[in-house]
Amino acid sequence: MKAMSAIAVGALVLLPVAANAADPPPGATACSGCHGSSATADTPVPKLQGRDAGETVAAMVAFRSGERPATVMDRIAKGFTDDETRLIADWLAAQK
């Protein structure tokens, strides 16, 4: 028991204090496969970090309905519910 609690204390000390607040919502990390998260890659696919969340949601809704033409985003947007899309958009908006 002594040893166990020592390990628990060690783990506590090492916990990053604000880890949870920054956790990306489900699906959010997969967008950067195509939408570069850094300015270094030369690409016609726009960066999503820091983009207004309302704009991202509106684009996703329009891709899903087919109102906005797309080569691939229609097929991807259909995989996310409104709530999931909103969480992803909010998280992306908060990134640099």
Place this chain on the structure above:
Amino acid sequence: MTTAHSRRRFLRSSAALAAAAAFPLPALAQKAPRVLVIGGGFGGASVARELRSIDPKIHVTLIESNATFTACPFSNAVIGGLRDLKAQQFGYDKLRAAGVNVVIDTATAVNATSRTVRLGGITLPYDRLVLAPGIDIRWGALPGYDEAAAAKMPHAWRAGDQTTLLRDQLVAMDDGGVVVMSVPANPFRCPPGPYERASLIAHYLKTSKPKSKLIVLDAKDQFSKQRLFQNAWKELYPDHLEWVSLSAGGKVTSVDPATNTLATDFGKQAAQVANVIPPQKAGRIAEIAGVANQTGWCPIDPVTFESVLVPGIHVVGDATIAGAMPKSAFSANAQAKVCAAAVAKLLTGAKPQEPRLINTCYSLVAPDYGISVAGVYAPAKDMLAEVKGSGGVSPLDATADVRAAEAVYAEAWYRTITTEVFG
């Protein structure tokens, strides 16, 4: 508990953090969680980098056999003469700069009880181990095809010298020659890969050796993006590409490197250039670690990518049985990010969240003609399943402009992902 609380408050101030970093307390340094990653390809390099960005306190060591990684995506364009192999090669300096301890060596043994990995003369301990070893060839599964045969009849299914060998053979071939490709049954790395390669070899023949022809001998009747490929072949390569399905006798049953001949149940096909894509399995270290099952691939939990066979060991990328997700670099990278988040949670005793993953595989049918298959995936009954209504392939009736746009997006994807992983 008082000590823990005051210690935590102490560590919270940034000055104290800087001091702790400069003069690490031995007791603290020992407790920093250690994650070992074996394999520095699309899956493993992504896991290592993502872990460091989630929590820089995690000690991450990446073990990779080669100092230079050669990427398979777009290697078909190298074979087709559209691209230099150099554009496929990446080093690990940026991972080192991100604080990943990169060890260039081959891991040879895993002890899941003592939680250690052996490589060269040393043994490294881990709290959690991530395996991303990609594929190995099932030597002997196709009679006649062994390592010596591969030096004559290249597979080029792991990029590098094999890619160059196949390219050189095509360049050296006289016009009028027959190129033969053999394609295995599922599952294998990159389901649309053989058909992209067939397209780009046909493109090379059509533009540089018009009296030559490619015959594709397939162990399947159905394949990824089939109608898109077949429509494009009819339009672009009617005289240069012939696909022989399983039912039409396409399954190769043995090869003979001495005569450069491929045999099916119905006859023998001699080739000037033979590209044998052989049956595959998870990279050998997976079998050694005990995380591969009788299929040769690794069953995993779809939330954490932890092996269902050996606790404490996670597997990502081609080596996994990932349900509906295909074995692609895109999948490996997406899985890696989910796995890294789960590992970081598990190291602190927290619960990983249920993930959503995306895959998209672009293929070039010609330099300005791209097609794609996409999907969104979620855990369902111990598997990764496609989210209903999502995904699918490029439209059959798209205009030339859309095909050209997809070719541009394909290259953009490659630049973006290789920058994220290695740049």
